[in-house]
Amino acid sequence: MDRDVTDVYREFGDERLPPGQHRTDSFPVLSKGSVPRVDRDEWTLSVSGAVENPVTLDWDEFRELGVETQKQDFHCVTGWSKFDCAFTGVPFRTLADHVGVDPDALQVMFAAADDYTTNVPLEDCLRPGTLFAYEFDGEPLARDHGGPVRVVTPNKYAYKGAKWVTGVEFLTEPERGFWERRGYSVSANPWREERYSG
Ligand SMILES: Nc1nc2c(c(=O)[nH]1)N[C@H]1C(S)=C(S)[C@@H](COP(=O)(O)O)O[C@H]1N2
Numbered sequence: 001m002d003r004d005v006t007d008v009y010r011e012f013g014d015e016r017l018p019p020g021q022h023r024t025d026s027f028p029v030l031s032k033g034s035v036p037r038v039d040r041d042e043w044t045l046s047v048s049g050a051v052e053n054p055v056t057l058d059w060d061e062f063r064e065l066g067v068e069t070q071k072q073d074f075h076c077v078t079g080w081s082k083f084d085c086a087f088t089g090v091p092f093r094t095l096a097d098h099v100g101v102d103p104d105a106l107q108v109m110f111a112a113a114d115d116y117t118t119n120v121p122l123e124d125c126l127r128p129g130t131l132f133a134y135e136f137d138g139e140p141l142a143r144d145h146g147g148p149v150r151v152v153t154p155n156k157y158a159y160k161g162a163k164w165v166t167g168v169e170f171l172t173e174p175e176r177g178f179w180e181r182r183g184y185s186v187s188a189n190p191w192r193e194e195r196y197s198g
């Protein structure tokens, strides 16, 4: 374990379990539609928008950025939380440093192979726990959980973590992703119970 981020709740109080959540030890699957088949060898990650060096990375280039294994909690906006997940992947911050983010970037729009999108404030993406994950508990990430690569966001409800992620766009103006257009919160802080947009 390279990093333990299960203490991120401390910024907001003493309770690790966010209000209105219950713990589960299983790992339910939540997807808006069917599960796309994305082959590791065909997969690429495009990084665009307000950056100095836009790139499209293949599997090897992605991993060469630098990987770590983290212990972190997972909070689904539908009410379940799973503690102590081990995810291995490339930290968002590592990718951001690689491409050089413009000073006027405010948000990040993630895009996925099932046409899912989600927008996340840049400052939240830059927290250590935001990870492009490709392993769970030391095994390749299962396809229904977003394999080959998904985003995980332990500081936020889990809809901020795009499964089957293929694109990262740095935005200078706010735009809304799939659930954010349907009334879910942009900031999505579980300890402040930001489920819906105000
Ligand atoms: N590409 C994509 N990513 C997605 C979703 C989706 O439908 N498509 N659902 C989101 C929601 S609402 C949740 S709660 C988590 C669920 O992740 P899991 O299925 O691994 O539990 O993925 C998020 N990421």
Ligand SMILES: [Mo]
Pocket: 030, 076, 077, 078, 158, 159
């Ligand atoms: Mo969700």
